[in-house]
Amino acid sequence: GIQVEQSPPDLILQEGANSTLRCNFSDSVNNLQWFHQNPWGQLINLFYIPSGTKQNGRLSATTVATERYSLLYISSSQTTDSGVYFCAVERIRGANNLFFGTGTRLTVIP
Amino acid sequence: DAGVIQSPRHEVTEMGQEVTLRCKPISGHNSLFWYRQTMMRGLELLIYFNNNVPIDDSGMPEDRFSAKMPNASFSTLKIQPSEPRDSAVYFCASSPGVRTIRDGDEQYFGPGTRLTVT
Numbered sequence: 001g002i003q004v005e006q007s008p009p010d011l012i013l014q015e016g017a018n019s020t021l022r023c024n025f026s027d028s029v030n031n032l033q034w035f036h037q038n039p040w041g042q043l044i045n046l047f048y049i050p051s052g053t054k055q056n057g058r059l060s061a062t063t064v065a066t067e068r069y070s071l072l073y074i075s076s077s078q079t080t081d082s083g084v085y086f087c088a089v090e091r092i093r094g095a096n097n098l099f100f101g102t103g104t105r106l107t108v109i110p
Numbered sequence: 111d112a113g114v115i116q117s118p119r120h121e122v123t124e125m126g127q128e129v130t131l132r133c134k135p136i137s138g139h140n141s142l143f144w145y146r147q148t149m150m151r152g153l154e155l156l157i158y159f160n161n162n163v164p165i166d167d168s169g170m171p172e173d174r175f176s177a178k179m180p181n182a183s184f185s186t187l188k189i190q191p192s193e194p195r196d197s198a199v200y201f202c203a204s205s206p207g208v209r210t211i212r213d214g215d216e217q218y219f220g221p222g223t224r225l226t227v228t
Contacts, residue, residue, distance in 0.1 A: 031216070033216065033217065035219070041222055041224070042222070043201065043219040043222075045216070045219070048216040088153075088217075090215070095158070096158060096160070096205070096215065097143060097155040097158055097166065097169075098143075098145075098155070098203075098217055
C-alpha cells in the first residue's frame with residue numbers, strides 16, 4: 001500500500017492561535033482529501049486537493065504532489081475546531097480507495 | 111442532497127448474532143465504499159463497489175463478513191456470526207465514480223454505524 005504520515009500527532013492550541021498540520025505520503029496520488037472528525041465521530045470533508053492551494057474561510061490547504069506532502073492551515077482557531085484531522089490519499093495506479101493517515105488530534109482551549 | 115445515509119447509527123448485539131449494516135449512497139454516485147475505524151488500526155477499507163459490482167474485497171477480515179449492493183441506491187454489510195473484536199465504527203462512503211488516471215474522485219462519508227458486540 002501507500003504510507004501516509006501525519007504530524008504532529010497531538011496539538012493543543014489557545015483559542016485564536018494559528019496552526020499547520022502536515023501530511024506526507026509515499027507514492028504518487030491523484031486524490032488527497034482532508035477530513036475533520038468531530039467529537040460525535042462524523043467525518044466532515046474539508047478539502048479535495050490533489051494539487052495546488054484552496055481556501056475555505058479560516059482553513060486553507062496546499063498540496064505539492066511532486067514532493068508528496070500536503071499542509072492544512074487553521075487560522076484564528078476556535079474551540080469548535082477541536083477533533084481529529086485526517087489526511088487521506090488515493091494512489092494513481094491502484095484501487096479507488098482512500099488510505100488514511102493516523103490523524104492529528106487538535107484541542108483548542110478557550 | 112441528504113448525503114450518504116447509514117442505518118442503524120448504533121448497534122449493540124451479543125456475540126454470535128448476525129448484524130446487518132445499511133447504506134444509501136448519494137444519488138447518482140457510482141462508487142460505494144465500506145470502511146472500518148478502530149483504535150488499533152485506524153480507518154481502513156473493507157470493500158468497494160463500482161456500478162454495483164464488488165471490485166476489491168481484500169480488506170474484508172474473514173468469511174464472517176459479506177457485502178452486497180443489489181442496486182445503485184442500497185448496500186449492506188453483514189457480519190455473521192459477530193464477535194467482540196468486530197466492535198468498531200463502520201463508515202459507508204460514495205463517490206461519483208468518474209475517476210481517471212489523472213484525476214481522483216472525491217469521496218463523501220456517511221455518519222457511521224457504531225457497532226458494539228458484547
